[in-house]
Amino acid sequence: MHTVDHLETLCARAWPALAEVPLGNWWMRAAEGFTGRANSTLTCGDPGMPIPDALKLVQRFARDHGIKPTAHVVNGSPAESGVEAAGWRVDLDHPGGAESLVMTGPLEKFADGVVESRDLPGWWELTAGSEITTAQRHVLGSGPNVCFASIVVDGVVVAAVRGAVVEDVLHVARLAVRPSHRRQGLARRLMGELAGWGLTQGATTCVLQVAEHNEAAIRLYEELGCTEHHRYRYWIPAVS
Template identity: 80%
Template structure:
């Protein structure tokens, strides 16, 4: 169960995996109480095709079709050594936050994106302005990549590929061997890039909420 003042779906949902130890309806009720207690929307994070999906639907929960990131996302994984390049990352850049979250950075955003020892923020600038950015975090031997963004005026110039190479090189230096990332299933441009870097689909997930919530 995770709560972070509403910032990102993963950080404000209950992950469903394994046996909850109680009937599914009781587990969902606990998730709903947790969410209401923390002032966030009741949400469960469900792997597509998992054994829990039918029971969650039978309990009156529905896929959140209005989720800002899209109703369905896929997790992709791949070996870092295939696309790692030179390392040019920074621990914190004001322009990075402006690029990925907006000018007003909340405490929840800083906690979700900045907490942990092995976290980096890579960015590229043009005339002093950040035009592309990405976040990387190493957990054991996996580099988790997130918040990849390129300004519309600088797209189709290879900046996303360059950033991915830099953050992959940073991850290799810290013992990571595998990359993991999430992307909306309708973001074909990003999926195409990740596939070119050697990443493949591992699984898909969706967020479910109580019907009528």
């Protein structure tokens, strides 16, 4: 059973930012604004100094990298009360939603086949858009053991997802299906094949992060046997 801090660390390793600077046990990250996770400071563990002082360094790091100062804070964690006491607030306007669930589940429950990892142009177009930036290429394309999983119909990538194995965990992200091919079970099929790939790489557990408002995705993951492990929110200075 993974602790919250360990699981969050594995997720961060599976989602590498362009700039990563440790602050005690905290982890300051920046990637030109691509995703909240890669452009926030993970506040697990002890920053090695009083939290208000640490948050000042977080703000300086964000300013130096041209991003909004943001703290990735696990709900109910030791850091949460300290971040709030320092005058920060939950970022209710965060594009991906202020609060996310971290869900986990055993791969053997839904593994079905083994997907082939293919770095196709259509994979990038579906998961990141038509114009791929350096930050997107780095966050999605690098990591310890990455899988570019997709389903191709008539030469077109119609479903895609990214997997990355860190230790015994398969990190799942960017699951997408073209509107023209939804409601055909492709997401479930792709997840099953990605899980099969994860097992071949030594993973036993999957982890994924999903916004609390994304009810359809949460329902799919629950049907695959995943359950909520914990939640986190993004915090920003109350006065910028």
